[in-house]
Amino acid sequence: MTCENWRAWLDAYVDECCTPEQLAGIEDHLQSCSTCAAEALARLQLKRATRAAAKAQFIPSPEFRLRLEKTVQKSRKTSLECWMDSRTRNRAGAAAYYSFRHRFHTRPGAQPSDRGASRFTHRHARQRKSRRCGFHRPAYREALVSRQTALHLQLAGVARFTLQTAGGQTHLLPKQPGRSIAI
C-alpha cells in the first residue's frame, strides 16, 4: 500500500475505530514513514484541540435545568395518569360488564371460573357475543376480577370500586350502589 492508501485510514486510527488488523498495519507503516507519522500526529492534535475548544463551551443555567426537570416531572406524571387511567378504564369496564352479565345470565349450578374479567375488555366480550361463541358457557358466567386488577383500580384512585376483605374473601365494592364482585 502507498502512503496515500494509509492516509485514508489515519482518521480511523486517531479516532481509535480501526480493526486490530488495520491498527497493526498502520502502526507498522507509521514506524517506517516519518511523513505519515507527522500527519497522524497533526490529526491527533487537531482532534484534541477541537475537543478542548468545544468542550463545555456552553453551560446550561441552573434555572434552565430546574425548569426542564419540572417539565419532565410534570409530563411524566401526566403520562403515568393516562397510562393508569387507560388500564383502569379497560378493567373497570370489564368488571362492570361481568357484573351485569352475572346478574342476568347466571344459571343455577354454574361453577365460578378463573377466566375472568381481567382477560377480557368490553370489546372482546362484545365480539364474543356477536359470534355467539362462549357467551353462554359456564366458564364465563362468574364475574371474577383478579386481585392484581383490584390493586390497580385502587392505586389509580379513579376507580369506581373499592377493595374490601371480609370473612376471608375479597370483594370489589362499587362506590355507587350496586352489586359487589367477589374476587
Next chain:
Amino acid sequence: VPDSPGDFGSFEDLAMPYFARLFNFACWLTQDQAAAEDLVQETFMKALKGFSSFHQGTNFRAWIYRILRNTFLTSRMGLAASVSLDVDDAPAEPATYDTPESVLLARVEQKAIQNALAELPVNFREIILLCDLEEMSYQEISQTLSIPIGTVMSRLSRARKSMRTLLAAGREGGSL
C-alpha cells in the same frame, strides 16, 4: 407510554447525565442559547414520550442524540442550515497534506478553532462534535445520524479537511 411505572424513574436516570452535554451540542448546532434551550427541552419531551420504543440495553446516548439532531433538522433553524447538506456525493478535492497542522495548532488559540467550527456547515460541524467532543465511535455516529459507517468516515474526512482549510485561511487572513 412506558410499559410499567418503574420505567419512568429510569428515564431521568438515563437522560439527565447527558443534559449539559446535550445543551452544549445544541448550542453548537443552533449557535443560539435560547434556541438551544428550546431544542433540549423539546428533545427531552420527545424522548420521554417515545421512551417505550427505546430498548433497554441498547445505546441510549446515540438514541437521545439522534432525537436532538432530528428535532434540530426539522426546526426552522435546522431546515435553513441544512439547505446545502448534500455534499457527501461531491467529488473529492485533491488532498493536501502540506499544511503542517502541528505548527499551525501551536499558534492558534481556542477561539480560532471555535470560529472555524461555527463556520462549518452544520453536517460537518455535527459529525466533528460527535466524534471529537462526544468521542462517539463510528458505529454510534452511524446510529445517531442514521447513515452508513462508510459515509461517516468519508463525511468526517471532508469535515476535518474543511476545518483545516478554515484554520489555514484564518491564519493567512491574520486573524490568529
